[in-house]
Amino acid sequence: MAEKLSAVKGMNDIAPPASAHWEWLEDILRTLMRRYGYRNLRTPIVEPTALFVRGLGEVTDIVEKEMYSFEDRLNGEQLTLRPENTAGVVRAALEHSLLYDGGKRLYYMGPMFRHERPQRGRYRQFHQFGAEALGFAGPDVDAELIVLACDLWAALGLTGIELEINSLGQPTERLAHRQALIAYLEAHVDQLDEEARRRLHSNPLRILDTKNPAMQDLVNAAPRLMDHLGAASLDHFNRLRSLLDAHGVSYRINPRLVRGMDYYNLSVFEFVTTQLGSQGTVCAGGRYDGLFEQIGGKAAPAVGWALGMERILELLKEQGLLPEQPAPDAYAVVPDAARVPQVMPVLRQLRQQGVNVQMHAGGADGMGSMKSQFKKADASGARFALIFGEQELEQGAVALKALRGPRLEAVAEAQSLLPLNAVADWAARLRGA
Ligand code: ATP
Ligand code: MG
Numbered sequence: 001m002a003e004k005l006s007a008v009k010g011m012n013d014i015a016p017p018a019s020a021h022w023e024w025l026e027d028i029l030r031t032l033m034r035r036y037g038y039r040n041l042r043t044p045i046v047e048p049t050a051l052f053v054r055g056l057g058e059v060t061d062i063v064e065k066e067m068y069s070f071e072d073r074l075n076g077e078q079l080t081l082r083p084e085n086t087a088g089v090v091r092a093a094l095e096h097s098l099l100y101d102g103g104k105r106l107y108y109m110g111p112m113f114r115h116e117r118p119q120r121g122r123y124r125q126f127h128q129f130g131a132e133a134l135g136f137a138g139p140d141v142d143a144e145l146i147v148l149a150c151d152l153w154a155a156l157g158l159t160g161i162e163l164e165i166n167s168l169g170q171p172t173e174r175l176a177h178r179q180a181l182i183a184y185l186e187a188h189v190d191q192l193d194e195e196a197r198r199r200l201h202s203n204p205l206r207i208l209d210t211k212n213p214a215m216q217d218l219v220n221a222a223p224r225l226m227d228h229l230g231a232a233s234l235d236h237f238n239r240l241r242s243l244l245d246a247h248g249v250s251y252r253i254n255p256r257l258v259r260g261m262d263y264y265n266l267s268v269f270e271f272v273t274t275q276l277g278s279q280g281t282v283c284a285g286g287r288y289d290g291l292f293e294q295i296g297g298k299a300a301p302a303v304g305w306a307l308g309m310e311r312i313l314e315l316l317k318e319q320g321l322l323p324e325q326p327a328p329d330a331y332a333v334v335p336d337a338a339r340v341p342q343v344m345p346v347l348r349q350l351r352q353q354g355v356n357v358q359m360h361a362g363g364a365d366g367m368g369s370m371k372s373q374f375k376k377a378d379a380s381g382a383r384f385a386l387i388f389g390e391q392e393l394e395q396g397a398v399a400l401k402a403l404r405g406p407r408l409e410a411v412a413e414a415q416s417l418l419p420l421n422a423v424a425d426w427a428a429r430l431r432g433a
Helices: 018-036 049-056 061-066 086-095 140-156 171-187 194-199 213-220 231-246 309-318 337-352 370-379 390-394 420-432
Strands: 046-048 068-071 078-081 104-113 125-134 162-167 265-272 281-287 302-308 330-333 357-359 384-387 397-402 417-419
Touching (some): 018 104, 018 125, 046 086, 049 061, 049 086, 086 104, 086 125, 086 302, 125 309, 140 162, 140 265, 140 281, 140 302, 162 231, 231 265, 265 302, 281 309, 302 309, 330 337, 330 370, 337 357, 337 390, 337 420, 390 397, 417 420
Parallel strands (some): 330 357, 330 384
Antiparallel strands (some): 046 078, 068 078, 104 125, 125 302, 162 265, 281 302, 384 397
16 A cells, blocks of 8 residues: 555644634635725735745744745745735735725735644644735724724624734834843843844844743843834824724733734734633734835835634634534435436525535445435434435425424425425525525
């Protein structure tokens, strides 16, 4: 036998029954985006490596150690499986002049790739849903995006998700803070881990984002960026705060919140929960007014967030909120294989009328016993069985049997025999039952 192959470590198949939960979540997300006027953008999964190096910044976890980068063997191009999609959205917006007639509200969903240590809530292929508002200077759209996320938690029934916000100000303000931060960290250099020492002069702000528990006290006492912000940045932040207040959205200001990419400025935020262990950030984002220029385009303000779909689904599971598996309306029981050519077109008519019907599939040697067919019908979760028995078919009809849920009378009037030539009529009632 050939050697068994399995999926790449940290990359998962999503099969039934779990895939139904994904589809359910995706539907809710799409509906919500329509409500807020966000439209779908689909970009390639592979992008030029330079997009992420320039967009996210060279001294970031993603670019330093998490990207799946490779050379195209045929033409030598340097390519990367997208580790995130904000840079791709901005590239596409520039490439197609999407902002020619004003700002655009966009959303995406799909797989992202980061070479991380796989664990609960952290995978090498994972899925993000992201919302981006391009060409708007805020802070109204900043607030809109945050409120939209809160609406999502409510639509899903999720509780216990807390909002943290901060302002990263503008690059010039960060420069002043940077001096103070370097001086502070130099004074405590003995407490820095190897990574922090390496970043001390290249990207000290990133040190505040460390996940090393031994450094938490140190970074908690570090000089605050907030104390270096000018009037305009503070005003933007305060207006965002009052908008959140006006919505009754509660939040905590976390002066240490700096986010993992260099492209952020002004508003940054994260939605966190304590119910997922150490992978507690379910949604994160912020403003990135400098990104358009950084990847070679005309400057445009922008803000957005991305949520980790695996983490949201895990939290839904944790809170017992995952929906039941979808079931067909009806399951067709066909005792005699010779009747299949007559039955299949009837089922097709039903489906064309909007009824979800599953037909019992036979084997090479027939349809199987009635008992086994009814077992399958029951296991399918269908509310009705349609029995295409010999006697019924002789009368030009099909028998209806309620398996669960509503009473039979809702569908068939006096008897449970449905005439085949009135499919449309009883389809409407099957659907509505
Ligand atoms: P973390 O601090 O957990 O590494 P991050 O700051 O790198 O997260 P972002 O790049 O902001 O994450 O991505 C937004 C969201 O995508 C995260 O809040 C999280 O929910 C999800 N996410 C990020 N990386 C992974 C991963 N490797 N596996 C699963 N979900 C992830
Ligand atoms: Mg990360």
